Ligand code: PRP
């Protein structure tokens with residue numbers, strides 16, 4: 115895959131360790147869910163290093179007063195792509211407990227691999243917030259591109275996208291379609307199979323999170 119200015123692939127030993135366990139077909143639903151949350155928190159810490167609005171405040175320590183910075187309340191919105199994106203919400207909330215949550219429901223047509231949008235409910239004022247779109251899997255990129263299109267139509271201007279595993283096909287498609295969106299993936303896998311699944315991947319993230327298969 116070529117290099118894109120708006121793509122960051124994490125290369126962190128602690129995240130790699132957790133992804134190795136996440137991929138394992140023997141990992142239980144409970145452990146899978148916990149790992150998705152933990153990886154999300156680590157990714158959030160890094161991907162929100164820049165762009166988070168802060169407010170200046172004066173703090174009096176036992177010794178003197180100093181100027182400090184607090185994260186501006188309510189300046190971030192989390193938008194999971196249902197279903198699997200739901201598994202990442204708590205991982206962001208650990209760091210941003212006041213972030214409001216918008217939901218975009220999409221599923222891929224298993225034959226065409228085209229995403230179908232079946233639900234959308236976004237918080238009021240989302241257009242003025244930093245929007246963090248989360249989905250564990252970025253495969254063909256169809257769902258991610260459509261979700262970002264939808265948010266832009268709603269007026270959102272600052273959007274970051276976070277996926278745990280990306281396929282080169284999907285990362286390139288999203289990076290090219292939305293060069294103004296910063297894309298963060300924990301790992302870049304090899305390719306997609308003929309059914310649009312990421313290889314080596316981890317299987318169906320929604321099914322593994324919610325025990326539906
Ligand atoms: C998965 C995943 C993404 C999408 C990625 O969802 O969570 O939303 O596929 O594929 P794409 O990049 O090719 O669009 P899925 O459609 O399986 O729905 P689910 O979360 O309800 O299981």
Ligand code: URA
Nearest residue numbers: 253311312317318319
């Ligand atoms: N969605 C998943 O859950 N897994 C994949 O490998 C691709 C899309």
